[in-house]
Amino acid sequence: MTVLSVKGLTKSFGGPKVVDNVSFALEAGEMLALIGPNGAGKSTCFNIINGQLSRSAGEIRILGVDTSGLDPSRIWRLGVGRTFQITETFLSMTVIENVQMALFSHHRLLTVWRKPARHFHAREAEALLDLVGMAEFAGRPCRQLAYGDLKRLELAIALANEPKLLLMDEPAAGMAPRERGELMSLAARIAKTRAIGILFTEHDMDVVFEHADRIMVLNRGVLIFEGLPEAVRRSAEVQAVYLGAGTLYAESHA
Amino acid sequence: MSAAFESPAVLGLAVNKLNAWYGQAHILFDMAIEVKPGEVVALLGRNGAGKSTTFRSIMGLVPKVEGDISFNNVSIAGLPTYEIVRRGLGYVPEDRRIFTDLTVEENLSVGVQPPRPGLEPWTPERLYDVFPNLRELRGRQGGRMSGGEQQMLTIARTLMGNPSLVLLDEPSEGLAPKIVEQMADIILKMKASGLSLVISEQNLHFARLISDRVAVIEKGAVRYAGTMADFQARPDIRDAFLAV
Amino acid sequence: MNFYLVQFLAGLASAASLFLVSSGLSIIFGVTRIVNFAHGAFYMLGAYVAYSLTERLSGALGFWGGIVVAALVVALVGALLEMLLLRRIYRAPELFQLLATFGLTLAAEDLSLLIWGPEDLLGRRAPGFRGAVDVMGLPFPSYDLFLIGIGPLVLLLLFLLFRRTRWGVLVRAATQDREMVAALGVNQKWLFTSVFTLGVFLAALGGALQLPREAVTHQMDLRIITEVFVVVVIGGLGNVVGAFLAAILVSELNAFGILIFPKISLILVFLVMALVLVIRPMGLLGKAEGPTRAHASAAAPWRPLDGSVRLLVMAAVILAALLPFAAGDYALSVASELLIFMLYAASLHFLISTGGLVSFGHAAYFGLGSYGAAIAVKSFGAPMLAALIAGPLLGCLGALLFGWFCVRLSGVYFAMLTLAFAQIAWSVAFQWNAVTGGDNGLLGLWPAAFVATPARFYWLTLALVVPAIAVLRLIVFSPFGYAFRAVRDSQLRSAAIGLDRQPIQWASFVVAGTFAALAGALYTFSKGSVFPDNLGIPLSVDGLVMVLLGGIETVSGGIVGALVFKALSIWLTSQTDYSKLALGALIVALVVAFPKGIVGAIEGLGGRKVRP
Incomplete structure (x- = not known):
């Protein structure tokens, strides 16, 4: 099943095109990496897909629904989860309350004002925390969590609306090398079992080459290469605009 | 032996028993770092380990700090930030933080400090030789540059203060591998010009290219310190502190 | 031409x-x-x-x-x-x-x-x-x-x-x-x-x-x-x-x-x-600010009151209800006023502590409540109970109108706009002589016969203020209250889980405004009159000082702050003609002594203890 299809996506902020005629599709259960130099248009692509920016031209369908004109919260309700490059959580709340908050929104309980929040969806929140291995932290204040745990909490929050598409912006940023691998393996496992398509950007090539099923390379707004990790690694064009001489990632990935 | 003969041995930066707090939270615990003239030291550790707080504490940007920080034999603990900068300590924070409304030239002009004896003074012209991109962009507003160009500009701007030691916080974060390779070249050029550097990093590949020595930081303290060569021979350290 | x-x-x-x-x-x-x-x-x-x-x-x-x-x-x-x-x-x-x-x-x-x-x-x-030119x-x-x-x-x-x-x-x-x-x-x-x-x-x-x-x-x-x-x-x-x-x-x-x-x-x-x-929410030539990053609150996550504290609060309410048997008329009228300002402070505290919305014009809604009640009586001959509904209703309408604009902004812009709206409401009250009596205010607004003694009016006030504050607390811990807190904690995250910041903040603004207006309506009958001062800047700032005194990072600190501050200022006014000077100096001293707030100051002490 195709969870995301993008056709002819174009964006300019008045000047030159920042995203130029980009087309691709993402299948359920697939991990697709979007890489490219800084300023290539990766963030712009991401923000158009999640509804923060409008597009100049092109078509985006999420689970078959055309998203033009939809704001971020409507797009979220289509079944799109997000994690941020630098974690964004509700620091005044406990860990489980963070997940519950997303569940309140998903189950449309936001107008409830007469009953204490703790009565709603605690079980479901616990199950999500369990899924990312955070069950033991449920009662902790969120602001006491270590960075790697915050990343996992974000994943649990992102899964609260049973998404079919997960957008992860530099998921490995700020983590130690092995933590990165573990987070990405966890995400991949969840993607496969729940048939979620994951689109992610990343500068850590170890993570990209190891975990992406497929890689797209963006340069100056144009999709210059798309293929399997090994093909991307060997592409002279990608080396010239992005990868460099290859001193910054491991030589091979299992 | 008299003090005058001993002093060259402690030139550079020496941090000892450094403790720092943000509000109630105790972040650094007896942190210790030593940087000799001409050396490049990498601070390795994940987010939240205390790398940025170490830099900010040294620069006088953390309200509550205790401990010894001396630079070229003089204590700089408790001095206001600008005084520390004027003694020759440069700081390039994470997240780039260029002045987006100012042009490249204006950005550089904010960093200007008097020349330092024994070091060739930095001028915009000399910087443009090291950072060729900036020459073409000199009239452009900082906000209209790419991430890589901005990162180059923050380093160039700090060099305008003619520092003898530079603290560089996560210079490779969020940059394309190719740009990071250029960054490594530039850092080696800075080292060759006589500068000492302390660089916080999460990218081990990058750290390997540039550093002489390594300090691994975890939970606000140094857990391992040694030469880059020794560190590479110790995968157990890497697994113990840089992974879960 | x-x-x-x-x-x-x-x-x-x-x-x-x-x-x-x-x-x-x-x-x-x-x-x-x-x-x-x-x-x-x-x-x-x-x-x-x-x-x-x-x-x-x-x-x-x-x-x-x-x-x-x-x-x-x-x-x-x-x-x-x-x-x-x-x-x-x-x-x-x-x-x-x-x-x-x-x-x-x-x-x-x-x-x-x-x-x-x-x-x-x-x-x-x-x-x-000195002269004029010909144009x-x-x-x-x-x-x-x-x-x-x-x-x-x-x-x-x-x-x-x-x-x-x-x-x-x-x-x-x-x-x-x-x-x-x-x-x-x-x-x-x-x-x-x-x-x-x-x-x-x-x-x-x-x-x-x-x-x-x-x-x-x-x-x-x-x-x-x-x-x-x-x-x-x-x-x-x-x-x-x-x-x-x-x-x-x-x-x-x-x-x-x-x-x-x-x-x-x-x-x-x-x-x-x-x-x-x-x-253009950022003004004609202002720059749009990017979303602010999530900020850490230093306080522990809020919890509803546990059993023993709940009993203590109930005991306090019962004691308060018994007060008329012990206190004289003057003391009771002061006590009524304290209760009214507790509600006013609690409503502002809800905006600031739960939602991070620092209003510098909260008196507008207090004043609208006062005038709503007074005008209902004077212009429409309404009885007191109807006026006690008309006041909050006018405050609610005012908050609906002003709030719609205010929640488009945030931070200091929000503060300035709330102040500007309060000033506008003030000048309407000041200038619209026919309805508001202008500078002379409206006089002779006394409680209905069944609550005409200070003791009975005090009981009425208590019977309205205590449930009102309880409702505010209920909201804080409800899913809606969590959403209000969530949009304060992290704009990016709340947008990413489908929370629309503006409607949530607008609704909360209206809630706070309506409760402030209820306090204002009660105030009209406790004083027997209304004046433009009821929506003036000094009253807005009084509210802020109460919240500040009580502690921003608490659930209900405003109530305690109101008690302390109001008692202090009633005493101060009786002691000096230059009460503004004294109050101004007090505020400055407070801010300098506790630059991180009283809660922050207490935490600073705690932090020192941790030091080895």
């Missing part, structure tokens, strides 16, 4: 001083991030000092010299204040900084009363600009022509200062990232002092230049500060050109508004401001 041209020129002349004050505020905010509430006070002091100097110095040189020296003298006072006071609070939260500068304003009002007396003072005409057959004051030239001249000088000097480059850099400027070796302290001094100089010059045009009064400060806030909200905070354009716009609207709505000319300004905000 010619008449309109003259009116237009008069508007341009008024714009000059407004621009000077607004640009000063904007420049100071840009670098220090302090919204200098005392800017109106510096404007007023500029006028007073200029009056004293020009009365003593003779001749043209004496006059013009007096104007410039007055601005310099006030600028020096500003520099001293910056060094002695503001330097201590740059790290404090915005709310504290606004409060401290407001404390200065209060103190300055009483001080100028002490020095220059209560009368309005009329200054000399400007030598060389298309109509006389136009030549001094106004001079003022029309001053605005663009100052704008040009500021432009050159910021673009052509190193100081200007440093100021522009610091406007964006002051810590980074320090990290590049710039002595921030002196940069801040010089910027503050320049800003105060501009404000004082603006005041001094008004001398030949209008009488110097003690109301000058609050009147100009409201207009200045409107100007910077329209023009874009931190943008001098925006301030220039907006000052002209606001002055012209005032000039022509008088012709269209002679009674309530502020309405026109309000409508235009509303329009600008809908189209």
